[in-house]
Amino acid sequence: MADAPVVIIGAGQAGCQAAVSLRELGHRGPITLIGDEGVLPYQRPPLTKAYLQGDIGIGDLVFRPETYYTEHDISLVLDDPVVSVDRVARRVVLRSGHAVDYENLVLATGSRPRPIPGAHTIRTIGDADFARPEGRVVAVGAGFIGLEYAAVASEAGCDVTVVEAQPRALSRVLSEETAGHVVQVHRRRGVKFLFNACVSEVRPGEVVLADGTVLPADLVVAGIGVVPNVELAVDAGLAVDDGVVVDAWLRTSDPAVFAIGDCARFHHGARQIRLESVQNAVDQASCVAAVIQGSAEPYAQVPWFWSDQYAMKVQIAGVTDGHDNVVVTGDPLTGAFSVFCFASDRLLGVESVNKPVDHVLARRLLAANCPIRPEMVAVPGFDLRTAA
Amino acid sequence: MAKITYVHPDGTSSVVDVEPGNSIMRGAKLANVEGILAQCGGGATCGTCHIYVDKDNTKPLPAMHDLEDGLLCVTASPRQDNSRLSCQIPVTEELDGLVVHLPEKQL
Missing domain, CATH: 3.50.50.60 (FAD/NAD(P)-binding domain)
Structure with a gap:
């Protein structure tokens, strides 16, 4: 039901974006965003990059200043985590004993390092x-x-x-x-x-x-991987299988409860996957906000990832896991190239090193489901721009 | 502080006092100015913080490097002579009064 109270558990990239997107889409009811770190929602990727290096400080990590949340009437609870979910009463209970009612609940509980x-x-x-x-x-x-x-x-x-x-x-x-x-x-x-x-x-x-x-x-x-934070979902009796299991609209086994970001296991083509990335958090948050506001569009975004190491920018469009054939364009010796990954003739994704233009175009190709075959890419002078 | 004016596609504008050291992109984000996505957080890798620098600008802007140049060829709104990625322009006191125009779309 549009404009009914929404509670979002987890104030990371996914949770914060869900609150922002709900307001952008015109949700006028109460929104409560509940975190457990005691600080304003912030970006995590720089923690192993620019922040660790000392190039930027905490002020550079926060997504939005505190005024954003007050101006948009988003109740921020930053240090009183949820301890239980009562799906019958549609209510979450916080550590302090305080309870918050919901019509729609979004689990954006993230993951923790092994x-x-x-x-x-x-x-x-x-x-x-x-x-x-x-x-x-x-x-x-x-x-x-x-x-x-x-x-x-x-x-x-x-x-x-x-x-x-x-x-x-x-x-x-x-x-x-x-x-x-x-x-x-x-x-x-x-x-x-x-x-x-x-x-x-x-x-x-x-x-x-x-x-x-x-x-x-x-x-x-x-850095040996993460474990999804599913304890609340398990205790609440939701379907969980290395992540909270959701349908194409990111709904859990309870239609009033959604799961997004690192903690959600969702449909990707013929299989179910869980992804730990900014893109996945942001796009699923936007999707869930739209669904809560009445959209019937299922989640269908092309996954993408990046990693910065030294001056090297590695970007991945799609999920290349499971490929059996690759075609390399550009010259790895120059440090700028892309690897097109195929499962037989089907393009799964493109990995680019210092080739951001390839990455942007590859995302478009994958989104449009363009039938790119290995022999097309292998032609000398292949230009993604003409293919896109 | 440097006053930066962000002009929206509908002609309205947001005037923001940006602390030097922040980029034009970050200045918009911190002031909740809509219209700049910056999906990658400011690394010149996604092309979603595209802006058009005002045609009458005379203030000194940093030179464009190859990555920015390349990405401006694949932005969602068409590239013009005055196109830049706002994450690649650090705000300095010298930029006080700069006017930038936001594109129709970033994605």
């Missing part, structure tokens, strides 16, 4: 403040978080080792071609990599690997 005892993880401003790189740094996990951290630490003059359990870097998110290039750039900066290496223990001053190797370490950062 911990390694003794190692830092980075998700919040406080995490980044306590993990400023110094001395000998070990990054556990060669995913985006670990490698972004490694890049900042290396630029700060640290001695950096990346430990990865898989045989290669970024195996979950990038093709071998792109990942190989990223690792090469790190190696040129003096970063050392240990693949097929598992951490058995982090002790003060050192990291012990499963094969007995001991790495001296002044600071250890773990």
Whole structure:
């Protein structure tokens, strides 16, 4: 029902955008945005990039000044988290005992890093403040978080080792071609990599690997993936399967409850996926706001991601996971190229390194479902612009 | 502080005091001026903070680098001679009084 009270649990990128989009779409009823970090909603990506580097401060991270929320009549609750959801009474109960009623509830509870005892993880401003790189740094996990951290630490003059359990870097998110290039750039900066290496223990001053190797370490950062925050959903009896399961309109098994962002498992083509990205948070938030306001449009956005490491900008359009064939355009030796990833003849996505124009065009191609085949891309002089 | 005027496609405008050090993009965001998306947060990688610098501008703007130049060729609203990405223009006291025009669409 349009204009009925909305409660949003989680004041990260998804939750904050849901509140903003509801107002932009003309929702006139009460909106309560409930976080648990005690600070205004802020962007997380710079925490392992510009913020960690010290180039920007907290003031640069917040999405909107406090006046935005008051002017738009959005009730911000920043340090009184929800402890339970009563779906029958349509009411959430906060830690303080205070209760808030809803007609529509949005779960934007996000995710939390998988911990390694003794190692830092980075998700919040406080995490980044306590993990400023110094001395000998070990990054556990060669995913985006670990490698972004490694890049900042290396630029700060640290001695950096990346430990990865898989045989290669970024195996979950990038093709071998792109990942190989990223690792090469790190190696040129003096970063050392240990693949097929598992951490058995982090002790003060050192990291012990499963094969007995001991790495001296002044600071250890773990970037080994995240766990979706689904506890509230589970307790409320909603369908959960590594994420809160939602339909094409981002509705959970209770039609009055939606889930968006890192915590939501949604339909993507023939499968169900969960994505941890700004794009996913923002686009799902906009979609959910529209659905609450009466839209019948299902969620159907092209996923995209990015990672900044050194001066290198890696951008991914689509989900390239599961590809069996790639075509590279541009010249990896110049540091600017794109990798088109196909599952047989079907384009799954495009990974671009220092090629933002390719990225923008690839997103358009994927959104329009253009039938791009490998042999078209492989033609010398192939121009995405004409294809788009 | 530098006064920056953002002119909306409907002809209305928002005048904002932007603290030097912020970009033209960030200045708009902090003042809740609609019309600039900046999906990538300001890294010259998405092309959704496109603006048109006022044609009569005489204030010194930083030179355009290749990434910005490339992205301006694929913006949602057509590129003109005075097109820039607002995340790539840091506000300085010298820019006080600058007028920029917002495009019809960013996506």
